[in-house]
Amino acid sequence: MQKLNLPNNLEIYCLGKEETEYIYQEIFIEQQYLQHGITINDGDCIVDVGANIGLFSIFLSQLHKSLKILAFEPVQPIFEVLQANVNLHSLDNISLQNYGLGSENISETVFTFYPNMAGNSTTRPLEKLAQREVMDQALNQDMVEYLFQSQEVKGEIKTLSSVINSLAIESIDLLKIDVEGEEYEVLRGINQDDWTKIKQIVLEVHDVEDRISQIKTLLESQNFQIIVEHNNLIPPTLKIFNLYAVRN
Template sequence: MTEIKSVQVADGVSFFVPQTGDGQFSEVSFIYHEIFEDRTYLRHGIKLSDTSRIVDAGANAGLFSVFVKQQFPGARVLAMEPIPPIYEALQRNLEAHGVEGVDARNLALGEKSEQVKFTFYPVIPGNSTRYPEQKKVGQELTVGHIGQAEVDRVMTGIEVEAQVERLSTVLADWAPGERIDLLKIDVEGAELDVMRGLDDEDWARVDQTVIEVQDLDGRLDTIVALLEDKGFSVVKERAEMPEEYRYHMVYATRQP
């Protein structure tokens, strides 16, 4: 059974996360370190302000949205998370941290409007995905560290149905005609789905984007090429995890 429980990630700092009876909390601590301490999403010229509009695609339990609102209280955030237990944790975190100005929606982004099956991993909810087959690389590499039995336990998934919408459709409702200062994408293998759901005229109003990418089947080069085609200058760097996992961060800005 998955419950929503509060986890301390630093002195005086806690966040709600979905948890199974034997869940571990290294994942949320890692995410906290990445966002709050390393400030991963404010590198390579990414700038925000109190007037920024930010789209948080793959909001997970809401740590990035909370970080943005603590740093830039006047910013507006659209946070989207498709997995119901994770979305519940997101809502509770926004409330617990006194965050206002975040429009949280229980949905995913993709190329078209549809209902889709996602795989929810209760032990490591941040890895929940529309494409569970892409997790095989990480599973195979992790066996050598923690053993097959523990990998099987951690990667036991539950299928859930989620609504998928095109980002252009969502933006027409949330910020019609307005600039989008940052599009943050962390969607566990569905990056290109999200990007292809944004029409050219809407790409033109996106000023910056940061995307986490696992480089499978040439995906990193495809994403970089798409961003450059949309007029962005792109910087890519390896994410702070073992190289063999193939994770990268992609930073895209428009030159003045």
Template sequence: MTPLRYVELEAGFGCYVPQSTSGDTAEIGFIHDEIFHGNCYLQGGITLGGDAVVVDAGANVGLFSLYVKTRYPKARVLAIEPMPATYAALEANLGRHGCLGVTPLRAALGARAEGEVAFTYFEDLPGNSTRYPDLKAEVSRLPGTAAEREYRERLFATASEVRMPVEPLSAVLARTGFTGPIDLLKIDVEGAEADVLAGIAETDWPRIRQVVLETQHDGPRIRALLAARGFSVTAARPEGVLAGLDIETVWGRR
């Protein structure tokens, strides 16, 4: 098992991340800033009550789950993460911060049940690990200096294969006891967002009150799907260098 490293992110707050050969921690700093300072998921009219039920699909090391619990201590969260090393960090972070009411689950989500499926794990960029590594190849074409391009390519070069079964979200909800209303479904699964939505059974869609997801290239299709399901949909694209990757954050509200 990959050892963990503790990273101080701001005064009095930090988290565990999978140890890497380079020791680079830029990714977790970026994710922390997006969630805790940029409030990236709870925009677009998304609101939560004190006893909210949240499904965190693509929980990574648990920062969004921690963010929800710090603001809504009575919230109940299902935190789903497939990568073994990242999942170990998720469990360690929930324990360190005393997060009661968060159910961690190591599972990979998709449109339907499948056997052993290949995922690509990036040692230096675990939050970018994906079933669709071709999407990450686009990063090499982003603008920047030669040194910046070399740095990005080096981080993505630390790739290895992880194989595990895939399950539809509805099957996971049923076996974990999340059977009531879902106040927020957050999906950030590095290219498989449309797959996760396809894995929601017809009987489960009415339970979902709000959705937020980050997607690459699938924005128009996902916005149309959510609108057809009765959601009011808004979306935004990142600024700066990431604008060249056709990424959208999409928010949907009943």
């Protein structure tokens, strides 16, 4: 864990400087999660799935002081940095959950943890091969090897509906999902009775095995209006998109 001062003078704990600066650009400068009709209002309940070190939750807390944010991060070394950042900025509106969300409750599963690009940590390391091929062409080999250093860690998965039930969540004003390939599984973990509680969704989609089509079909069946666009900070050869869904 290291401390970093971001360009807006925000002090932050992080694991990898390079990735943290990229995420800062994505969240604070381009505000990619607040586009295409996604709105945040005072008093909203935000569910941040794949919170990583907490930049999105911190960004929202700076915009609105009265938000209730539930931040989910299953990888223990990343969760410790998330916890340190919440404590550093005394953000008592953020409730931290040290587990991930998926299609079923799993007491123990294996994550591939990348210490130098923690936000890419995943249960689907094979999907990272395409990303590595692109980075091999853009970066020197030493940097690629540095970024892709990895280790396996164990973590817990729960369904969103089980969390809604256990925490007595009445409404989710924004469901943000960035889970490196498990985004469809997170949505599958929502029971039919709970869908009406969710007003807006923004998620990063890794379009492998027709994942965008699956997600669009599911969300359209739940009466969401959808916009999909490629993440402009990522090379077009990588099929990584942002999907915005607002309830009709």
